[in-house]
Amino acid sequence: MNKLLSSVAAVALLGTACTAQAQEKLKIGVVTTLSGPAAVLGQQLRNGLQLAIKDNGGKLGGREVELFVQDDELKPDVAVSKAKALIDRDKVDFVVGPIFSNILVAIMKPVTEGGAFLISPNAGTSNFAGKECNPNFFVTSYQNDQNHEVMGKYAQDAGMKKVFIMAPNYPAGKDSLAGFKRFFKGEVADEVYVPLNQLDYSAELSKIAASGSEAVFVFLPGGMGVNFVKQFRQAGLADKMKFLSAFTVDESTLPAQKEAALGFFGGANWAPDLDNAQNKKFVEGYQKEYNGAIPATYAFQSYDAGLLIDGALKAVGGKTDNKDALRAALEKAPFTSLRGNFKFGANHYPIQDFYQVKVVQVGDKFATSIDKKVFTDYTDPHAKDCKMK
Amino acid sequence: MNFVRRTEALPIAIFLVLALAPVAASFGAETYLLNLFTRVMIYGIAALALDFLCGYGGLVSFGHAAFVGIGAYTAAIFGAHGVSEIAITLPVALIVSALFAYLTGTVCLRTKSVYFIMITLAFGQMIYFVAGSLSPYGGDDGLTLKLRSTLFGFPILQNDRALYYAVLLFLLGSYLLLRAVVASRFGRVFRGSKENPTRMATIGFHVFSYQRVAYVIAGCLGGLSGFLLANATEFVSPSYMSWQRSGELIIMVLFGGIGTLHGAIVGAAAFLLLEDMLGGITENWKLIFGPMLVLIVLFARGGLLGLATSIKERLSRG
C-alpha cells in the first residue's frame, strides 16, 4: 500500500517538479553477503560505502542517498531475486556489490538489463573483463587474476626455484593458480585444489612439508585462510618456507590469525598504510566508526565505489536519467582514489599499481603493510578480449 | 456434501489467488512481485512432490533438492549448447530425473525411517559435488542462461507474465496429477505402505515397487520444478541442490501442513514470503525465523493449515 501511495505521489510530482530531481533521494542498492562465515567480508563492503556517504555529508553527487542493503546469503538464486527487487521495487540507479564471483555472475543480467549501473567493489571475474564485458558494469577493485599475478611475479623476481601452490576447487581458484603461473616460471612442486570451505588442512600440510619447496602460494579467502594460516604455523612450516598468498591474510582475517600470520606475504592493490592523506583519514575514520576494526581491501574498494558514484554524478549535475552521459562520466573515473593512481581500462576494470604486502603488528592489532611495488599501471590480461568502446 | 465442499474450497481459493495475483501486482512493483510468486509456485511444485512422498508414503527424503538441480542443470547445459527448445529440453530433464530417481530409489528404498533420510542425503550430496566439478559449466560458480526456453522456436517465456502463467499451469497440473494418483488404487496401496507395510506385503502387494514408482513420480516433479527455476532465475548453480535446500523443502511441507498437497503450496508461499519480508526488516531475520519454526512445531500441529483449522474450531465452539 505504501508503495502504491508513493508511486502515485511520484506521478503527481512528475507533472509539477521535473526540475526538482536533484532534491529527490539517490537510491543505491547494495548486494552483499551478511550471513554465514563470509559475513565479515560483506560487512566491510557495506561499512566502506556507508562511510563514503557519511564523509560526504550524507550525499553523493549533491543528492541525499537512500541505501537499500540486501543480504545475498551467498546463494546465487537468492541474490538474483534480491537484485530484481532492488531494480523493480526500490528503483535503484546503482547497485554496489557483491563480494563473491558466483554472485556477480548471477546478478549481472538482472541488474544491467534492468537499467541500473552495477559497480563491483570486489568480484572481478575474467569473463566480464574480456569477451562478456558490459557497458553498465564497472569494477573498483581488480580483475580476479591480478593479485595472484603479483605473487607470481614476486616469486619469479626473487629467483625462487620450487613453489607449492594451492587454491579451492572452483573457477576463481583455477584462475588464481593460472594467474600465479603466468609469471612464475620455476618448478611447481604440486598444484592442489581443495574443496571449497575445507577447514582442516592436515592432509595438504603434510604434502607441503614433504615437497621440499622454497615457498607456498595459497589463495584461501575468509575462514579457510584463518584455518590454514594457524595450521601452517602449528606444523612448524613457517620457519622453513616463505608464505605467499592472495586474499588469505588481510584485515578481515588477521583478527583471528594474529601472530600466526606475522611476516606472511600477500599481493594487493592497497594496504591501510598506503601513504596519502586521504587514505590516512579513511583508515582513521573507519576505525573510529566501526569499533576499532582496521579496514580491509573490501572496505576501501567499496569506499572508492562511493567516491566514483559521487564524482560521476557531480559531472552530470546529479541527474541519473541520461544513462549515456552518466556512463561517459563514470568511464572518466572523476575521483581521487584512496590508492592514488587509478583509471578505467576499456573494459571498465581499473588500471592501477599492485604491491607485495606483508603482515605486521600495529599496536595490539595486526595489519598488512606495503612491502614493495610489483606492477605499475597494470592492465589485466583479459582486457584485450573486450570488444566494447 | 458440506465436508467435500469445504475441503475443496481451500485449494480452489489458492489457485484463484495465484491466477489473479499478476493483476494485483500490476499496480505495484510488477516484475518483482511476479518474480517472487513465480519462485513460490516453482518451489511449490517441488514441495508438492515431497509432500506426496512424506505425507502419503512416509518417505522423508532429505535429498529432494538433487532433482531440482538435475532439472535446472539439464535446461542450462542444453542452453549452453544453444538448445533451448522446450519440446526437447523438458522431456530430457524429466527423463534424467526419472532415471536418477529409479536408480537411487532402488538403493534407498531398501532402508527405513532415519536410514532412508540419510541415504537420500548421501545421494543428494553426491550429485551436489558432481555439479560442483562440472568446470565447463561453471563449476561451483554456476552458469547463466543466455535466454529462457522457447516452444517450437517461439520465445513464449521471455515475458515475465507469460512465464508466471506457464508455471501456474504446471503447478496446477502437478497438483491435479498427484491428487489423482493419491486417490487411485495405486495411491491407496502407497498410503497403506506408510501405515502398515507388513500388512500390505501380506495382502500380496510388492510394496517396494509401489514405493519406487512413487519415488520416480516425485523425482520427475522435482526435475520439472528445477527446469522452471532455471528459466525463472536464468541462472543455475550447485547451491540449488545443497542439503540446506533439501531441508528447506521439508520445512515448506511441514510449514503448510503435511499430507494435504495444497498445504505444500501454502508452505512454500509462507516460507519464501517470510524470508523475503523478514529479510527486509532486519539482517538478523533468522533470529525471528528460527523460533517461529520451533513454535509452529510445538503449537501448530499440522502446520499453518492445521493452525487455521484449530482456530476456526475454537471460534465456532465459542
Place this chain on the structure above:
Amino acid sequence: MSFTLLIVQTLNGLQFGVLLFLIAAGLTLVFGVMDFINLAHGVQYMLGAYLAVMFYALTGNFLIALVAALGAALLLGLLLEFTVFRHLYDRDHLEQVIATFGIILFLNQGVKVVWGAAPLSLPIPDMFAGTVVLSPGILYPVWRLMIIGSGLAVALILYLLVTRTRVGMLVRAGATHANIVSALGVDIRRLFMIVFGFGTMLAAFAGVMIAPILSVEPGMGDSVLILAFVVIVIGGIGSMRGAFIAALLIGLVDTLGRSFAIDILRLVMPPSPARTVGPAIASMLIYVLMALVLYFRPAGLFPAKGR
C-alpha cells in the same frame, strides 16, 4: 606417496575421526535412547568453541576456559532441553528435525550478534604448542596428538560407563526397550536428562579441543553435524561401538581420499582432468561409503538389537 606421508595422513585421519566420534557419541546416545533427532547437536559443538574463546579472553588460562566452557555449555544445553526438546520426544522425526533446525538458525545468528561475524581463534596452550619430529623433515603438531589421545581416553571412559555402570546398563536397555525400562520404574525423564547433558558436554568438548586448530565462526557446527549423522548411520543408531568404528572409518577415508585421490587418478588419466575430478571424487567418497554400507546393511554396521 611416500611412506612417511602415509603415516602422517593416517594420524590426521585418526584425529579427524576422533573428533567426529566425540560429536557422534552424544548424537547416537540421544538418538538411541530417546529416539530424538537433534540437529542442534552441532550447535553445541560451536557453542563449546565460542564459550572457550570467551572464557580464555577473561582468564587467560586454557584449562579454566575448558572447564568453564563445558559447564556453561551444559547449562545452555539443559536450558534448551527444558524449554524445547523435552516437548519433542514423543513427536515424529520430521517435527523434531524442523524444530531443532529452527534452533540452529537462531543460535547461528545469535552467536553472530553476540560475538560478531569475524572468525575468532583460541591459542594452543603453551605446553602443547610445539611439534614432534616423526622422521627427518616431517613434523607433527603436538596438539593434534593431544586431540587423538583425549578422544581415545573419552572413548575408553564411555565404554566403561556404558558397560560397567548402572546408568550405562539403563542406557543400553533404553536404546532397545525404552518403554520397558520405564515400566520397570526407572525415571526415564531423569535418564534422558543425564544422557542429554552428557552428549552436550561431549560435543562442547570437541568444540573446545578443535578451536585452536580451526577458526571459530558462526555455522561451524553445520558441516560437522552432517558428518556426525553419516557416522551414526553407518555405525548403526544407538551403538557406541558402531559410532566409534564408523567415526574412525570416515575420518580415515576422508583424509586419505583427499590426499591421495588425485595421485591415484593420475595413474589412469592425464594430470589436468585428474586435478579436476579428484577433489570431487574425494568429497563424495564418504557418501559413497555410506550408500554402500546402507545398501548391504540397511540398519548400519552394528544395528542395536531389537529395533
